[in-house]
Amino acid sequence: MHSSNPFKNFKKDIPASIVVFFVALPLCLGIALASGAPPFAGLISGIIGGIVVGALSGSQLGVSGPAAGLAAIVATAITDLGSFEIFLVAVVVGGAIQVVFGLLKLGIIGYYFPSSVIKGMLTGIGIIIFLKQIPHFFGLDNDPEGDMDYFQVDGETTFSEILSIGEYISPGATLIGVIALAILLLWSNVLSGKSKIFEVIQGPLVAVAVGIIYYVFTSDLSYWNISNEHLVNVPIPENFDSFVGQFRFPDFSHIGNVDVLITAFTIALVASLETLLSVEATDKLDPLKRVSPTNKELIAQGTGNMVSGFIGGLPITQVIVRSSANIQSGGKTKMSTILHGFLLLGSVIIIPALMNKIPLSVLAAILLIVGYKLAKPSVFKEMWTAGWRQFTPFVVTVLLLQINFLLGVGVGLAIGIVITLFQSYQNSHFLHATESDETGEHKVIMILAEEVTFFNKATILKELDSLPRNTYLELDVTNTNYLDYDVIEILDDFREKARNREINILLISELGMEENPESFSEFFKLRSKK
Template sequence: MNHVKTTHTSARTLDFSNVVGDIRGGVVSFLVAVPLCLGIALASGAPLFSGIIAGIVGGLVVGLFSRSALSISGPEAGLIVVTLAAIESLGSFPAFLLATCLAGLIQVGLGYLRAGSISNFFPSSVIKGMLAGIGVILIIKQIPHLVGYDADSAEEISLFQPEGFNILNQFRMALEQLNGVAVLIAALSLIILLLWERPVFKQHALLKNIPGALVVVVLGIGINGLVSAIAPAFALKGNHLVQLPVAESFSGFFGLFTWPDFDQWNNPQVYASALSIALVASLEALLAIEASDQLDPLKRKTPTNAELKAQGIGNLVSGLIGGIPLTSVIVRSSVSINAGARTKLAALLHGTLLLVCVIALPSVLNQIPWAALASILLITGYKLARISIFKQLYNEGIDKFIPFVATVVAILLTDLLTGIALGMLVALFFILRENYRNAHRIHVFQNGEKEHIRISMGDYVSFLSKASMVKLLTSIPDNAVVEIDSSQSSYIDSDVMNTIYNFRETALKRNIQLVFLREPISDHKPIPESIIAKRNRHLREIEQMK
């Protein structure tokens, strides 16, 4: 117990013995966060500044309250779908901010309800399907931006809509408005991002600490600046570039924030959106925390219930000042850890640098082409939905592959929560199917003139196995010896156990010898071994007398 308490305490306090590594981790994660905050806000259909706000809150607020030593929070790709759906259903961004605040309160409540183990109830195939579905959506959404089509309609997400815009029209309009400079920036950006994943770059002493996303952003600004100097008419401008609001003074900076519309408190859709955001953000956070703990060189364990409270406070603050939802982000966390971070000082520095950047350097951010950000998000989507993931699930069997594919397809055709729910139903079918098939095994052998049938019960035999047990016992031939072996069973449902006990009368009439190698364990009070042995001896004596 003392060891656990010490481990958790070390995650809450700052250890300045690793300052250099923490500074390096904070700086590198900040460089990754800038383009991703903007890109995720873009993909979510939210104001760009809201993505930066969420990044700042994730670093400073969640960094202060979280008991994780290495996790870094902020806007994350997994929240894009639920954010976009909520904004569209509510019809206004201030109403969405109210839903984000309520989502934060729900997360705090989940923390106090000790719901930190919720992620354990989701099959891995459904989780991977959720991430792959998000990845496919990210890829589809970025294609128009790669060729310079940056109209608002490019932010639609549905593959099929009964009226108006759909994905095919999006591609057609994008090709009609092809921009050569955007295509050049996107092509070079994709090449750099792919090369940055190669071992020669990842293992280089200098380049491994420079995020590819930063190189792409700088390259995009440089190419567009060069084109602007040589042929201004062809340079990207307007909605082809990031358009963050620029404050003329420090006091004017606070005027850039958006406040929630508290008049929407009686709108039922606000609460439905809040619940969606809270569930997805909580699940993402718990999964990311688990992954970060596995990467921790010191093998510290983050209290999951405390993390839910910290994430809830972060979303509450983010919604109050105009930020999109946030969660723990494994991409930033892993980058920070690889750069040498060992304490939460890296997360706090990450948030501080974002705050300084948006105050002092907004004009620099407004020179970033969307084609460069779209390239970053496209590669992010590919990592979530790469072909190797499909192959891995296929090789694990249909009980993993079909729920995975069902989740992906359902998310593409509906929405995130509906897709997860449908994936869970398919996964549940295979779980019940496997439980039904493996409830018991049958071994038939001949011993003298009598046919012996050994029924080996599984580890966990639920009421679902009652029908198959009735069918099996009914099919046993007369004069046989039936051995029921429950030595490997940790639980046998009382309905199944009663089915076996009721078979005794039939067995006596049909001259079937029924032998228990171990009395079945049920949800009833356990039977002492001495009574079981005495009962078995008595049954054998009766059979011998006959």
């Protein structure tokens, strides 16, 4: 058995934390911009998501931080509530509601999402990541990192942004992006198997270092240089006082405001749903197939949101982009998550100027790899081979996720439920009919399923009504643990019709056999008592 001791796998967790840090840094800043919040607020939530939530969470590989799925809610709430400080009250209260959700053990909801929908979510997010990074790779940075919606903050759509790359292409950003991508592919496909040093020093770290060196040495070149709008933009405080001044605090005088409470509940509900989906998805990606305690996760997320809101951060959820980057980089325990939080904190306090020399196209190259690994073509083949019942909710989730996260998951889940009900409709019973004997009597054996609900009424009624005259029906309920009252009523009604159609019924159960029972409802009442 693998130990979850956070210090046992440092050799794996430290390199993974560095990769997650480079993925999280632009996303924290970009999601803050997409949310209409101060950039520092995104960094706060990333730090809290790594250190606080990482320490409290039971998920070994999940990484938390500001979520793109909440950006639209946050932007609307800040405008409607009138100030960022009032919005922070909603974040704190929303966190408290999440803690209550965890204490009420509502985390079990996460286990009810079909595997096809979870795989569709992972694949759909992979496609979104890949498509969204293409403009950044070529130096088109009008839309902030972290904007995952089809209709973007900059007024474009995912595809119109890609089509307009030719008008805004930056030669310098593109060149270093290609170099970074080549380094990443060389590292993962060739060098990582040559020596342990290439496993300890990760390709993304080398790519970022090369990107910084390129920026410094080409700064005086007019054509191949990289301008500031194509670089990471971490706020740089002039002194300690200006650093402290970046923190914002909630205005609790509005805690009784109905709009604040509605926003808080909305944040708690959406953040909890996104977290539970990400937990399920992360567990599926985990090579060790560990199962994360979902109720503990809700409590950890709620605590993180309360802390984040208290010091001026955005709402936090567990997010699949950072979690998958953690897994793909070889992370083994939650220490990689916690370390990435400390790296974010260090970058803000100690080396913000160095961080601002990282080209966004280099980080785009890292995310292109992450996106591709989540949405490999082999996944589509696997789901197609599994049959239409798996492929349909999978592909619907993938397609609609491109427009909106909750829309894709919601419709995919609805289709999964409909297919399940259809299967239940079909599998209510097993029917076996024999040829007529010399007396002209048909013998039909009907074995009811383990659970028969009102969804099965139509198919059972159809089978009973289709029985010809002079039939001998053996109705076997030996293995039936639950029989809905609606179905019992159908059987009682059929008993009357059977007499007129000369149909004899033999009821078989664990209590024995009964010929032409007088009342099915009375029989099942007696059976339930025993």
